[in-house]
Structure formats: structure tokens, C-alpha cells
Amino acid sequence: MSFMAALLAEPFLQRALLAGILASIGCGLIGPWVLIRRMSHLAGGIAHAVLGGMGIAYFLGGSPLLGAAAAAFVVALLIGAIHLRWEAQEDVLTGALWSIGMAVGLLFIHRTPGAGADLMSYLFGSILLVGRDDLLFMLAVDAVVLAVVGLLHRQFLAISLDEAFARSRGLPVATLYLMLLVLVALTVVALIRVAGLILVMALVTLPAAACSLFARSIATLTLYATALAVGCTATGLALSYAPDWPAGPTIILVCALAYALALIATTLRHRALPSRS
Amino acid sequence: MTQAVQVHGLRFGYRGRPPILEDVDLVVEQGEFLGILGPNGAGKSSLIQLLAGLLKPDTGTITIMGRPVREMRHRIGYMPQQPPPVRHLPVTVAALVQLGCLQSWHPLGRSRPDERQRAQAALTRMELGERSTRLLRELSGGELQRALLARTLAADPTILLLDEPTAHIDPAAESRIWSLLRRMTPERTVIAISHDPALLRMHADRIALLNGRLHMVTPEGMDAAALQWAYSRHPEVSAEIPVQRGAAG
Numbered sequence: 001m002s003f004m005a006a007l008l009a010e011p012f013l014q015r016a017l018l019a020g021i022l023a024s025i026g027c028g029l030i031g032p033w034v035l036i037r038r039m040s041h042l043a044g045g046i047a048h049a050v051l052g053g054m055g056i057a058y059f060l061g062g063s064p065l066l067g068a069a070a071a072a073f074v075v076a077l078l079i080g081a082i083h084l085r086w087e088a089q090e091d092v093l094t095g096a097l098w099s100i101g102m103a104v105g106l107l108f109i110h111r112t113p114g115a116g117a118d119l120m121s122y123l124f125g126s127i128l129l130v131g132r133d134d135l136l137f138m139l140a141v142d143a144v145v146l147a148v149v150g151l152l153h154r155q156f157l158a159i160s161l162d163e164a165f166a167r168s169r170g171l172p173v174a175t176l177y178l179m180l181l182v183l184v185a186l187t188v189v190a191l192i193r194v195a196g197l198i199l200v201m202a203l204v205t206l207p208a209a210a211c212s213l214f215a216r217s218i219a220t221l222t223l224y225a226t227a228l229a230v231g232c233t234a235t236g237l238a239l240s241y242a243p244d245w246p247a248g249p250t251i252i253l254v255c256a257l258a259y260a261l262a263l264i265a266t267t268l269r270h271r272a273l274p275s276r277s
Numbered sequence: 278m279t280q281a282v283q284v285h286g287l288r289f290g291y292r293g294r295p296p297i298l299e300d301v302d303l304v305v306e307q308g309e310f311l312g313i314l315g316p317n318g319a320g321k322s323s324l325i326q327l328l329a330g331l332l333k334p335d336t337g338t339i340t341i342m343g344r345p346v347r348e349m350r351h352r353i354g355y356m357p358q359q360p361p362p363v364r365h366l367p368v369t370v371a372a373l374v375q376l377g378c379l380q381s382w383h384p385l386g387r388s389r390p391d392e393r394q395r396a397q398a399a400l401t402r403m404e405l406g407e408r409s410t411r412l413l414r415e416l417s418g419g420e421l422q423r424a425l426l427a428r429t430l431a432a433d434p435t436i437l438l439l440d441e442p443t444a445h446i447d448p449a450a451e452s453r454i455w456s457l458l459r460r461m462t463p464e465r466t467v468i469a470i471s472h473d474p475a476l477l478r479m480h481a482d483r484i485a486l487l488n489g490r491l492h493m494v495t496p497e498g499m500d501a502a503a504l505q506w507a508y509s510r511h512p513e514v515s516a517e518i519p520v521q522r523g524a525a526g
Contacts, residue, residue, distance in 0.1 A: 036366055151385040157368070158376045161361045165428070168329050168355035169379050215367040216412060 003238040012128055013237075016247070019130040020233030022138040023194040023203065028226025029145045030187040031208030032218055033180055037160040042079050042181070044201045045094040047188045049075040049101025051197060054122060055108030058115040064122065065137065068192060072185035075101060080178040125196035125248025127237065134193050141190040145183050153218060156180055194233070195248045206255040207232060210262035232258055279342065281307040281436055281466040282328060287337035289323055296335065297323055301491045307342075307435075308463030312481030313470045315507050319487040321470045322358055325438045328468065329355040341436060351380060354434030356425060358441045358470075363413040363421070370416065370424050371409040374399055377431030392431075399430040403457060419450025426454070430461075437461060439469040443476075455480045474499055 007013045034043050053071020054064040075097055082093045109115045121129065149156070158166040159176050167173050188200055195203045211224035236251030282305040290296030297320040305311050313321050326332045327339060330346035330353070341349035354377075363373070374396040375388045388396075400406050403423040408416065416424060426442060442458065443451040451473075459480045461467050471477055477484050478496045486492045486507040494503050 038362075154376060154379060154388065155385075157372075158379055161363060161366075161368070161373070161376070162357060164326075164331065164357040165355065165361075165376075166379070167331055168350070168353065168357075169377075169432070170350050171379060212365065212367055217367055217369065217372065221367050 003241040006241060013241075015130050015132075015135060016127045016237055017234060018135060019127055019138060019194055020237055020251070021230055022135065022142055023191050024207075024229030024233050025142045025226055026138065026145060026187040026190050027204050027207055027229040028222050028224075029142070029149050030184055031204045031225050031229075032212070032221045033149070033156060033160065034184060034204055035208045035212055036157070036218070037180065039181075039184070040201060040205050041091070042083070042094055043184045043188065043204060045079060045098040045101075046072055046075050046181070046185045047192075047197045047200050048098045050185075050189060050192070051105030051122070052101035052103075052108075053105070055105030055112075055115075058112045058118075059108040064118070065134070065189065065192075068122075068189045068197075069186070071101065072189045073182060076181040076185035077178060080174075080181045083177065084174050121196070122192060123196045123198050124246060125192070125194050125199060125251075127194045127233075127247045127251075130193050138190045138193075141186045145187060148179065148183060149222075152176065152179070157218060195252060199248055199252045202252045202255055203229065203233075206252075206259045210259040213262050213266040228258060229255075279307045280340075281305050281309070281342060282468070283338075283340045283343075284328075285338050287324075287327070287339065288335045289320070289327060289332065289337075290335060297489060298327075298487075299490055301337070303485065303491060303493075305466060305468060307466055310459060310462045310467045310480060310482045311469075312477035312484045313468065313487060314472070314474055314477055314484055315487035319489060319507075321487050322440050324487065325355070325440045325468065325470060329353055329438050331355070351432070352435040354429040354432060354437045356429045356437070356439045356442055358444065360421060360425060360445070366413060368413050369409065370400065370405060370411050370413065370427075371396055373413060373424055374409075374427045374431050377428035380432070395433065396427070396431045399427040400424070402430060403427040417450070418446045419453065422446055422450070422454060423457070426457075434465070436466045437468065439467065441470050441472070443471070451476070474504060 007017065034040050050068040050071045053067040053069070057064045057067025078097060079094055083090050086093065109119055155171060155176050158169070158171060159173050163173050187204065191200045191203055207229040208221065208225040211221050211228055215221035215224050232254045233251050236254040237247055239245070239254065240247045240250035282303065284301055284303040287298055287301035288296050289298040297318065301324070313324065315321050323332060327334055328346070330350055339346050341352065371393070375392050377399070378388070378392040378395055397406065397409060400409050403426055405420060405423050405427060408420065413421060413424070422443060429437060439458070443454050455476055458467055458469060478499045481496060484494050484496065484499050486494060486503060488507050488509060492506055
């Protein structure tokens with residue numbers, strides 16, 4: 001059966017495509033800020049450290065997604081505090097949180113009978129297993145991120161470009177920065193079902209990075225990145241269906257290909273333009 | 278004349294280190310152009326940040342137009358030393374400059390028409406009016422510095438605090454920017470840091486030499502002896518700095 005025929009017939013594929021679209025909206029909204037603020041390492045730290053929360057949730061018999069959300073929130077605030085108070089140690093401490101979170105998660109999962117079976121799906125994504133609750137969670141995260149970014153996008157741009165200047169204008173730089181990190185954390189958790197916590201950063205950053213080569217404003221970057229992410233997730237899903245490849249990694253490779261093509265197109269365009277003297 | 282800035286008995290040091298500014302007294306009149314010169318680590322940037330309210334003095338007082346700094350932030354335009362890394366961003370010149378209108382109590386969402394007008398006026402003042410729709414990565418180094426200055430001007434501040442506004446750009450662009458800054462007075466008070474005594478001689482009304490302590494000179498008094506005082510911890514440097522344009526060997 002072709003992907004299109006299966007899509008029309010199979011509810012799980014329809015849910016997977018819807019999850020891909022909702023994930024793409026999250027990527028399109030938050031990816032540009034990860035790029036502008038140059039915080040892909042910090043966001044990677046958050047993404048990996050959430051395994052700690054998931055492991056504890058498994059051990060206590062709770063929802064792994066809620067555990068991930070709680071851990072993401074705590075780690076985002078910790079990373080924010082490190083940036084604001086111990087900037088010189090930021091790189092090392094973020095790397096440490098990254099590993100500590102994973103270590104805690106693996107330890108608790110090891111101590112919980114049966115939890116290891118789900119581990120691969122959280123590490124690498126399981127978009128085909130997305131349920132109604134996952135979709136509602138992603139929809140809620142998208143709505144929150146859209147509302148906050150819509151209201152505060154200029155403030156976020158001001159603190160991302162130049163913290164010292166923003167502070168001199170009286171903007172609450174620390175609060176805005178922590179809010180941005182919490183939004184990144186929420187988005188990462190919402191995307192875990194699609195791409196898994198190891199691959200999620202590529203889904204967040206690559207569409208935005210590809211579109212930043214062409215966009216002329218943050219608004220157009222957000223729209224382009226969302227559209228490209230939708231295209232990549234749908235293409236990845238379709239490509240992975242017939243040969244039965246894992247969908248998450250296929251989606252990420254399509255994103256990487258899109259970014260490489262954008263980079264090549266930009267390089268060729270610059271070569272074609274007459275150089276400025 | 279009214280005093281734009283008054284500093285009395287200022288002492289400041291970073292935590293766990295000896296003070297870098299001691300016994301600093303300074304009065305800057307409204308409409309004056311004050312240059313600040315001194316070696317690295319002399320406290321120039323710290324003094325500017327103290328005046329902008331970004332740092333707090335250990336002891337002493339700072340007033341802006343007779344009032345505490347925190348109450349006068351809306352009258353201050355501060356330009357940090359390091360230009361932000363903006364070359365990778367899809368941000369236009371106009372969008373950058375409109376950020377200068379933001380205030381702590383600013384309404385949320387898109388920029389208002391009056392902000393766009395003020396930003397355009399600031400760009401025109403910096404001779405960048407026709408470049409407002411360009412992306413930041415399409416500007417030269419000198420144009421980017423002027424765009425950042427326009428951002429500082431967008432909120433129509435009365436006092437400009439500029440931390441090396443022409444660092445990292447070529448002499449022609451540097452000279453153009455200092456001429457534009459000179460034209461800001463007497464409408465505004467300008468306090469600007471530079472490492473170039475010749476530029477300060479040419480454009481400033483007075484020059485504050487900083488070397489932990491502060492010593493005020495006129496442009497005419499900005500001679501080899503003054504430089505020697507400012508760079509007393511680095512005598513080999515002061516001997517090589519030309520005090521006038523064209524005086525370099």
C-alpha cells in the first residue's frame with residue numbers, strides 16, 4: 001500500500017501526520033529564537049537532561065511526559081541561573097547537567113522493571129505511536145508558545161541581540177531570558193514523541209537555520225521555518241513508511257538534507273552576485 | 278548652564294578585587310561633549326555603566342539632571358562597547374533601531390507607528406535613512422555602528438553614553454561618526470570613550486583622563502604630559518600615542 005493510501009485508511013498515520021504538523025509549528029515558533037540567541041547547546045542540555053525526570057516518573061509510576069516536563073522546567077531555570085550568575089562556567093555546567101540528567105534517568109529506568117522497553121521510543125521518537133493525549137499536549141504547548149512569542153517577540157529580540165543595551169532600557173532581561181528558556185524546554189518536551197530527546201535539537205534548529213539564509217525578518221523566518229518543518233516531517237514520514245524505516249531519524253535526515261540544500265543554494269547565489277568593491 | 282551629570286566621591290570595584298575607580302568627582306554640563314580616555318582597565322567602561330545605572334557605586338553619588346539615575350533612565354541613551362553579533366540574523370536596520378524605543382513598561386506586540394517614525398528619524402540623523410530596509414548583514418562595519426547609534430537615539434535621549442562608539446572600524450568611517458556625534462550637541466549631552474587622543478582633541482569640549490582616578494583637561498591641554506599621567510602605568514605606550522592627527526611617525 002502506498003503512503004497516501006495508507007494515510008487515508010490508517011488512523012495511526014493520520015495522528016502521526018497531525019503530530020508532525022503540531023511539532024513543526026513548535027519548531028517554527030521556537031527554532032528562530034534558539035538560533036538568534038545562539039543557545040542550541042543550552043537547548044540540547046535541556047533536551048537530554050529531561051531523561052532524568054522521565055526516569056524518576058517511571059520509577060514512581062507516574063507519567064513519563066509529566067516527568068519530562070517537570071525536569072525540563074527545572075533544568076531550564078538552572079541553566080538560566082548559570083548563564084545569569086556564572087557565565088564563565090556556562091559551557092561546562094550545561095554539559096554537566098546534560099550528562100547528569102541522562103545518568104539519573106538511566107539509573108531510575110534500570111531500577112524500574114519493564115521501563116527499558118519504552119526507552120528507545122523516548123530516545124529516538126515514536127511518531128507512529130502518538131496518542132490523543134500526546135496531540136492535546138502538543139497543541140497546548142504550541143498555543144502557549146504562540147501567545148508568549150506573539151506578545152514578547154520584540155523584547156526577546158532585544159535581549160537576544162544585546163543584553164547590556166536591553167538592560168539599559170530597563171527591560172527585565174533575566175525574567176525574559178528565563179521565559180525564553182522555559183518555552184524552549186516546553187517545546188522540546190512536546191517534540192520528544194516525534195523525534196526523541198537525542199534527535200530533537202536537529203528538528204528545532206535545522207529548519208530555522210536553513211530559512212535564516214533567505215528570510216528578511218523574524219516573522220518571515222518563523223513562517224518559513226514552520227512550513228519547512230511541516231514539509232520535512234511529512235516527507236520523512238512518507239519516505240520511512242514503505243521500507244519500514246524508523247520515522248524520527250528519517251525526518252531528521254530530511255531536515256539535514258534541506259539545510260544542506262539551502263546552504264548550497266545560498267553559496268551559489270552569492271557566487272553569482274558581483275562582489276562589492 | 279544646568280548640570281546633566283554630577284558624580285561625587287565615587288568609588289567602585291568589582292567583587293573580590295581592588296577598586297578601579299576612587300575619589301571620582303565629575304560634573305558634565307548640559308550640551309557638553311565629554312571625551313573619556315585612559316588605558317585598558319582604567320575604569321572607563323565601568324564609569325559609563327555606572328552613569329547608565331547598570332552598575333552600582335560602592336560609595337558616592339551619581340545624579341542625572343539632579344535626580345537619581347534610576348529615575349532618569351528614560352533620558353539616557355547607552356551604547357555598549359562590543360557590537361552584538363548580528364550578521365547571522367534576518368533583522369532589518371529599521372527593526373534593530375525600533376528596539377531602541379522599548380521601555381520596561383512598553384506595551385507588548387508589534388511596534389507602534391510613532392516608534393517607526395522615531396526610528397526613521399534617528400536613521401536619517403545617522404545618514405542611514407535609505408538603508409532602513411536592508412538586512413544588518415548587508416551593512417559595512419561603519420554603517421552597522423551608525424545603525425547601533427541610531428538605535429541609541431531612537432528613544433530621543435538627552436544624554437548619550439557611548440562606550441567606544443567607533444571601535445573596530447576604519448579611520449574614514451570613524452571620522453564620519455565622530456562628526457555626526459559632534460552635531461548631537463548642544464541639543465544633547467554626549468559622553469564618549471575613545472582610545473584616540475587626536476579624535477578627542479578634535480571633537481570633545483573637555484577630556485576626562487582616567488587612570489583609576491580622574492583628571493580633567495581641555496582639548497588644548499591634551500598634551501604629552503597629560504597622556505603620560507593617563508598612561509603612567511604604561512609609559513612605553515604613552516610615548517607612542519600621537520596627540521594630534523598627522524603627528525604619528
